[in-house]
Amino acid sequence: MPLDVTAKGVYVIAPTPFHPDGRVDESSLDRMTDFFLGAGCAGMTILGVMGEAPKLDGAESLELSRRIIRRAASAGIIVGVTAPGFAAMRSLARGVMDAGAAGVMIAPPSHLRHDEAIIGYFHQAIEAIGPDIPWVLQDYPQLFQVQMTPGIIRRIVSDLPSCVMLKHEDWPGLEKISALRGFQADGSMRPISILCGNGGIFLDFEMARGADGAMTGYAFPDMLVELVKLSQAGERDRAHDLFDAHLPLIRYELQPGVGLAVRKYVLMRRGVIASDAQRRPASAMSATARQEVEYLLSRLARHDARAKLPPV
Amino acid sequence: MPLDVTAKGVYVIAPTPFHPDGRVDESSLDRMTDFFLGAGCAGMTILGVMGEAPKLDGAESLELSRRIIRRAASAGIIVGVTAPGFAAMRSLARGVMDAGAAGVMIAPPSHLRHDEAIIGYFHQAIEAIGPDIPWVLQDYPQLFQVQMTPGIIRRIVSDLPSCVMLKHEDWPGLEKISALRGFQADGSMRPISILCGNGGIFLDFEMARGADGAMTGYAFPDMLVELVKLSQAGERDRAHDLFDAHLPLIRYELQPGVGLAVRKYVLMRRGVIASDAQRRPASAMSATARQEVEYLLSRLARHDARAKLPPV
């Protein structure tokens, strides 16, 4: 079922489980997929930076994508196809769509520094992959160094009908959501789905500003699902109560580099994956960092039973 | 009293109060200075990015510095002297030290991309301002794009005896504090003061890692003072309880650009400054953002009476 502009809920950014020796851990992969769907996620996003995609070769990437797509047939799988060249982007995009992906995600390269360059890049990308593949525009200026104003996003959305979703992770980004929803309201832009990233650290307010959900890898995606539902039901205080309980850990996970280690550690502690190993090159958590995470989990457990874990 | 390596506690980053017409609001400036000292701050840091320093001309900068230094005689005033050239840096540094500042703060320019360039820059800077002025090394890679490893910081500290403090705002930065304190422990680096920035968003754990306090502009510096004391007293749970109550607002303030507007708004709401006006060019908070901040304050007020404010 191809991705479209009505997509909502949580599309979890999936890490890639490895055995300690560096092989892909397929049984953890299956268990993780089942866990995410069981948690109520509407879909999964794979082969992003958080998924250690650059450490997989082409064959592994395709095999991994196929395995997840088969297993998660009922959910929408979005595949990151950002690449240094359009030929590689096209070949991965066509490959995963043939395998049953719901859509692909594209981020702009860091050298784009004016409107024409940014908009032109996406024209070229869609010419390369073809106009029939639903795609997600990733807006992440802190990482990619490309700044897309609401006006630029509107032009991309207007020019390219196969763009169905914005992955919003500008920071600050609350006014940008309001501006885009304002464009829809005044008829100057067609509706699109907006899912928010940045580890979820503004998700409480982003929902109220008009977001449709989250696309991020926080290790409690079940909480994100609940938060989105509470927000959509207008339960503002309860949504913030839930969010605030998780915020200290959300914040702790939002550390570039170390964040992935924390995320894998918590998923391992929750029994979702067997090992928190990363394929090399990897940076390990220090013993102190592990204690800090355990402390955060124990504090969280006072508010949310999902964080009550057996002792290490 | 010149700044030295024993500095601890909170050095609050001070905004510059303006009248709505753009003039410096001197009576708010005095009231704010008194408020910060009354809140227990050990010092203030002025003429930083958050202080709208680039919107002040040279005469205004010096006048403002002198006014604060006179009023806050008992506290240590640190002045940001980062400049595009060493001549301007020298002239501001000597001027404010003559006026009674405790020290100056220097950040590296963004084009430094290897150890020799980074270390060499600080040698040149200190040669320019003179070896007798105590100075703070500002380590803020997200903004300045210069990455200083613990080893680089150690070389700067070792080479330049007048460096007395690190303003630590790397992100992630917890392991960096541990590494630097480890250097002190193994005798490879002399002790320095470490104060943390980044709006305080990791201050709970930074204190446990060995920081001496905070240098940031969060609009509840009185809370930061209390948090530092609780941490130093070993009251870990109470420190985290206090921190967690403030974290949603700390996080909200940590938005580049909009953060300063929020900060000034909260200080105005607390009665510290008369107006949240910024000198032009400025970006205003939207009505929605103001409502979000009011909501956060009302939630915070359930845990911390300082946030109980009269209705708008």
Add this chain to the structure above:
Amino acid sequence: MPLDVTAKGVYVIAPTPFHPDGRVDESSLDRMTDFFLGAGCAGMTILGVMGEAPKLDGAESLELSRRIIRRAASAGIIVGVTAPGFAAMRSLARGVMDAGAAGVMIAPPSHLRHDEAIIGYFHQAIEAIGPDIPWVLQDYPQLFQVQMTPGIIRRIVSDLPSCVMLKHEDWPGLEKISALRGFQADGSMRPISILCGNGGIFLDFEMARGADGAMTGYAFPDMLVELVKLSQAGERDRAHDLFDAHLPLIRYELQPGVGLAVRKYVLMRRGVIASDAQRRPASAMSATARQEVEYLLSRLARHDARAKLPPV
């Protein structure tokens, strides 16, 4: 006489002569000013990067500007006023205009990454300095990392009537000149003066594309004057013959960092300034580099008598 859109010829980028001990060498400054005017330069541009402006403090900058303006009364003096803040920009701009400068030059800060940010910056700058000061838009993407398409430049020129000149140093930049002159031809942009930088390394073709002259610091500005005249007279082959003879040295001077040392060395060898000293921090030419420059001068002397210099 204020700068206007009819400006043409050579506005030489002036270095600042220092004594070996770091003091400004005022008699060299005067001699250099006389030499530039005697060489037929229409004006001089001062306080740019090449002029070691960041090594001068505010008082020195103003004094230097006044001295040159007084001495070069018949020529147009353009002063670089790029600054990290609008207050400093305004105060320098008003100061030098009061002293008799013909106009100022402004470059965009490196963080501007979309049309609205770039155009908005210049709106703010002109609001700060006032709409009555003629100014030069500096377009130098390799250094400033801001990319201005012809369309962006057209909007700046259209929005801001006090913009009278483009300092063109994009690379590649030939098509940009053609595009801008095309805008003038089709009536979509008012005429402006275009002077070219980049050490003059494309000046042969830039003139044919429609440039009005050069604004650069090549140590033979007298040759640039001649080249501009030949081009304007339609003497294409003679212009290229002259240019090609100088190209090996033009190219050698076009080395960031070392370029200024070469430039000062050649001016010293030509008797224009007394010393090639730079104020610290400075990087010296190696003995090998000096021999290379002497070799280039001796080869040039076969074609251009101005390069026949007494032995070292």
Add this chain to the structure above:
Amino acid sequence: MPLDVTAKGVYVIAPTPFHPDGRVDESSLDRMTDFFLGAGCAGMTILGVMGEAPKLDGAESLELSRRIIRRAASAGIIVGVTAPGFAAMRSLARGVMDAGAAGVMIAPPSHLRHDEAIIGYFHQAIEAIGPDIPWVLQDYPQLFQVQMTPGIIRRIVSDLPSCVMLKHEDWPGLEKISALRGFQADGSMRPISILCGNGGIFLDFEMARGADGAMTGYAFPDMLVELVKLSQAGERDRAHDLFDAHLPLIRYELQPGVGLAVRKYVLMRRGVIASDAQRRPASAMSATARQEVEYLLSRLARHDARAKLPPV
């Protein structure tokens, strides 16, 4: 025959010939390979930025490499394997070495900003591709934004024995060559081959500083071969005479973006390839640019018969 530290002469950066409809033009590829070897090139470098590598998919890249390697059995083929991840780098590197390549070339990613990060990156890369593949360190700060001092290069060379060559295209870079050769002379670094890029624009002096030759794509590689021979024979004046005649065109080709179009145009005009077509996205030369190139060729033809071409 694997690449080693004795490599010298010209390794030409090869463009990829396309038919106007975007297919790889294999007969032009063969003719170009023969031409380069006939011109005396010691080797070819393929799949670099200039080779439009990002527009080829994985299968095409491997097929192209194999075809060239088979045809140019007597020469050394170096393949660019820079990739966003080590898995892709490994898989391309092993693939082309199995096909008979002489070595690979690796450039650092732009986010490396201190010595440890830069050196660590190459350790990880060589761990990924294996220690048995001879490789070229590409030092091109203007493009990759990574600055490697002579000291950093020495550490990479010392740590990683399979590094056999430096592709030197820092600018300014003359002193860097002298510094590296100085390290060899004082015994602190083992000898390596140094080939120079940057379109050859400093090759006259680079040879005298100790370079072993050129690795660049200037459309007259036969001239580069001759220049290297003259330099090695100590014929300084004749080398400079030859170089100076070509410098106006060398300079014209050294325009990012447009440079490749010029290069392909000149190779087409020389009968080496059938079409100057680029695969999309491509930027075409304007009619004016073509006339400028023809004018440069006609001027060059007065000094070098190789530039005497039949009229268009």
